[in-house]
Structures are given as C-alpha cells and as structure tokens.
Amino acid sequence: MTESQLNSKTQRLLSLDALRGLVMVLMAVDHANYFVARMHPNGEFWGIPLPQYNSVLAFLTRFVTQPCAPGFFFLMGIGMVLFAKSRRKQMWSESHISRHFIIRGFLLVLLQFFVINSAWLLGPSTEFHPPGGGGQVWFHFGVLYALGITMILGAFLIRLKPALIFGISVATILLTQWLIPDPSQAERLFSPLLRMILIPGQTGPMKVLYSFLPWLGCVGFGFIFGNWLVLDERRAFRKALILGVVSIILFVVVRVAGGFGNIHPPESLGWMDLLHVTKYPPSLAFLLLTLGIVLVCLFLFSRLDKGLKIWGKPLLVFGRSALIFYILHLYLFGIIGLFFTPQGTGIPLMYIFWLCGLVLLYPLCLWYGKFKSQKAQESLWRFF
16 A cells, blocks of 8 residues: 555545544534533424524524434445445455444444433433323434444445445435325324334334434435545545535525425524424435535545644544443433533533533543454454
8 A cells, every 4th residue: 555545544534533523522512401401402303393492502502413413324324335345355255244234233223222221311301202192211212223223224235336325315315205294193103113114203102213214315325425435535525525515505495495305394584494404304404404514524524634633633532432422421411410400501501511521531432442443353342
C-alpha cells in the first residue's frame, strides 16, 4: 500500500468515526433532556398531533438530534460494507461474513431487551403514550431492536447488486408512506407483528418506537455509499455533498407541497412548522432532511482530516466506541436525573449536565477503545 493510499484510508475512517461521534453526542442531548431536564416532548408519532414547543430553544434542542437515528442506520450500512471488504481480504467466506452480521444483529436485539430497557425505567414515571392501547409496558422496541433486525436482513441484502439495493431501499421508504394508516385509526390495536415490522405504537404490553421496515432503506443507502467509498473515496465524498444538498432541496419541495411524504403536513410555512416532521415512522420529509444533513456533515468531515486529529479527538473516541457509549450514557444520565434532578431542570442547566456527562464518559470510552483493539477479531468485545 502506497503512502497516499494509507493516508486516504485513514482519512476515510476518521471521517466516518467523527460523524458517528457527532451522532452520539447529539443523541446524548436528547436523552439528557429526557432524564435530566425531564422536558422531553411527546414523540413525533404518525397517529397523534406533533408535540408543541414553548420556546425556540426547546424546539432546537429536539431538532438537532433528529439526524441521529437515520445516521445510525446509514453509518451501520457503510460499516457493514467496509467490514465485509476487509474480511474478504482475510479470506473469510461469504457465509462467515453473513454469520458474523447475524450474530451481531441478534446481540443488538438482546441488548435492547435485557440491558437498554432497564435504563429507561430510571426516567420520569409519567411518560408519553404512543398510538394504540395504554397500560403497562413490558416490551420496549427501541433503536437497537431495529438496528439489530436490519443488520440481520442486511447480511443477505449486502450481496445484491447496488441497483437492486437502491430499488429495495426506495421501495421500503415509499411503501411506508403509502401503508401507514390514517390518524383516525391511531387507537386501533394493530397486531404485535405489524407493530414490529411497520406501524409504531403500543399494543398491550409492547411499545414499538422503531418498526424496522421504515429504517431498512437507510441501511441500504449506507451499502451504496460504502461501495462508492471502496471504488473511489474522493468521488464518494463529492457525491455526498451533492446528494446532501439535493436531498435538503427536495425536503423543502415535499414539505411546502404538504401532501405525500409528510404524514403530518405543515400547519404553516414558518420555519419551525417546516422543520417539524414525523419520526415514527420516518416520513419521506424527515428522511430527506436528516439524511441530507448527515451527508453534508460527512463531506465536511472528509475535508477536515488534520483538524479531526486535534480538536476532533473526542468525536473520534466516542465514534469508535459507539455502542458502549450508548449503553453507558443512558445509565449515567438516568442516575443523574434520579438522584440529582428528580424534579427536572431548565434546558440551559441541562446542557451543563450534558457536558459533564460527556467529560465523564470520555476516559471510559477511550479506555474501552484501546481494550477492544487488543481483542481477537472474533471476540464479542469487538461488537461493542
């Protein structure tokens, strides 16, 4: 490998790690708002009115976190392609690679139910109720559930040609827009299987935030971008900028039109109403906006290689230990809220707790990143 190739590979990895780290710290804002400030809004669900905000700061505190979920799935798709490429060079068979993704996907699902769900019990006792039946929740289907299932499906989809992956990805997003029921059916008790696949909400003791099918397209787009990186890194990042800008422009068009792809049409053409979009499941407008932002950020990070090594080190550390960060930060902010701010705080004070939490998490993630790098490639520790 030539020196220029080595630098190119390093730059690509730094860009992806930094973007993943940015996604993690922004996600932590949202969860600190929930656990510490106890001001988290009702979810942006398909069948109920969008939450209302009493200030611009409250709205922006939620808005800046919206690209996180699409970023998770998109980056996971990229990572799967790059992982498969590296393991093929080490003579792994296709079945070995698929088995690795399937095991890792099941691990994410298990973590959702046996580790992550317990953390949410540390939050406010009066939480929101999504569309469907109320009552006590025993099974919470969150983002790790959807990441795990889409990784398992991706273990088979990753072998397909990029054109077919693109078609499947677009189809899942458009089908979501067509198949989501009318809000008049919000209180209908859809079957648990339909909840898990497509329609977020609550049926009996199970509450589903992340039905997996609406998010599968983000993983597919990650596959496509990962293949672009393999072929030509510099050109791939230029495409990221172009597609990001085009995506944001299309978001404005879809949002102003107010029809298909919105789920909740804007109540006015004010900037807050335009940016206030439906997340569960992700509307077309939501994905155009958030993936557009993710792609533009990825391009910018690709142009800041030397700076990332200096001022961007915290992002790199968090990005390389994303799963352990996710687990630890939920319990950390949950404990802070339970013992130090049981009555909640204002949003400005919440940001101070958020920064303190990141300071506490940094050395733990730094240590874990070094610990993980010393483990064998087949070690379960590397999954975190």
